[in-house]
Amino acid sequence: MIRDGAITLRKQILKRKNEILRDGARYSKKAASVPMQKQSFSLERKEILFTVVFELNQEKKYPINQLCKSLEVSRSGYYKWLKREPSTSELRTGKKAKEIERIFKESKSTFGVIRVQCALKRELGWNINKKAIRRIMRRMNLLPEIRKKRPTWVSTTATYTAENIIDRRFKATSPNEKWFTDVSYLFYGNHEKAYISAIIDRYDMSIISYVISRRNDNQLVMDTVQLAMNSNRNTRPIIHSDRGFQYTSLEYQKLKEQYRFEVSMSRAGRCLDNQPIESFWGVLKSEYYHRNKFNTFKELQDGMKEYIDYYMNKRYVPKFNGLTPTEYRSISI
Known part of the structure; x- marks a missing residue:
């Protein structure tokens, strides 16, 4: 040994x-x-x-x-x-470390190496390689939380179903081309349950709309879709969902006819078919929800509003050249 x-x-x-x-x-x-x-x-x-x-x-x-x-x-x-007295290079490293620590804390301990690199370039004009940032973060124990995979599920018998038009071809070439929607649950108070329904645009990962409710019913999804379509008039997106009861309901079919969007649905039990919105739930829960306690439904609503504003306007996306979803969307529409 x-x-x-x-x-x-x-x-x-x-x-x-x-x-x-x-x-x-x-x-x-x-x-x-x-x-x-x-x-x-x-x-x-x-x-x-x-x-x-x-x-x-x-x-x-x-x-x-x-x-x-x-x-x-x-x-x-x-x-x-x-x-000994610190050298000039160490003083420079110390300055970098302070800025890296600031950025990490402002991100509520969610930024990894790549997003820290984006923030340094955008906010300070510093071009620092990822290895150097990783070493500084590791030395200072600035470790972002690794989000866990969501367990798979099996859908119930559906009333109205649709083909899987997306078929995991997630790439979108323009805004409002491919939207992904889903419902997830949240807890507040003494283990009281709430539900959040959201729609995300795959092109720029923008949250098009979201609604939080104490009830997981058809109205939750109808309100989410209406909010998205009314704020993006004259669009005809493909809206992809799982086969949850709200999306296979008669009300959802009527909404489809009213707004003339196209419906795509995941195959039964294949949550990866709806990966863009599943990924967003993972990010929201690991970066914000699991790090906070919400005593009331109002606190939960306010917290989700705060995070989604941060996600849209302050969370830099490396594949968008360090732009936020809002910034990337604004240059495309």
């Missing part, structure tokens, strides 16, 4: 040293060429090794003594290095 631990430590040291050499432009190639066996290290080499000691001690909790011994540097030299 001791031998296995020593091997693991050596691997961690080598991996971290190589990361620093790749990502830190301040370290010259000359430092990497100095053999490990040599006792007389260059200043750059010592800085690399002391940085490895610091990071592995902070992140992996390896003892300072063990790390210094493995890297053949003195403990006294390491502690002296810790107390």
Whole structure:
């Protein structure tokens, strides 16, 4: 077991040293060429090794003594290095770290490396590579929550069904071409249940409409669709849904005839057929809902309004060149 631990430590040291050499432009190639066996290290080499000691001690909790011994540097030299005045490059790194921490906290701890990179470029004009951002976030323990997959379901017998026109061809070439809708549940107070119905446009991932209700009934879905169609007149989107009872009801068929939109439905038990809206539920719940407590239905309504405003206007989307859904939609309509 001791031998296995020593091997693991050596691997961690080598991996971290190589990361620093790749990502830190301040370290010259000359430092990497100095053999490990040599006792007389260059200043750059010592800085690399002391940085490895610091990071592995902070992140992996390896003892300072063990790390210094493995890297053949003195403990006294390491502690002296810790107390020294920060270099210009470290001051720059410290400034970056402060801005990264600010952006991460303003996102309510939801931004990962790519969205932090977008925010740095948009807000400050900084072009920082993802590896450097990842190292800083990891060092500061800025870890976004990984959302869990939603379990699959099986639909009940339907009244009015439709073909799966979308058939997982999710890509849209213009706004209001492909909309996806669904109902999800939320809790508030003493485990009281509420329901949220929403429509998302696949082109720019905009939330076209949403309604929150204490009841999961036909009216919840009808209100959602009417709100979306009335705010986007003269559009004839394909609206894709699962085979839930609201979407297979007579009322929904009448709504289809009234607004002349096209209906597409997932295959029974295939939640991935409705992936765009399923993905949004996952984002909403992991980034906001599960991180907050709502004592009343009003608090839940206000909270969802706050998050959707943030999602539409402040949540940068890397594949849209760092634009928000609202910004991307505005240049397309």
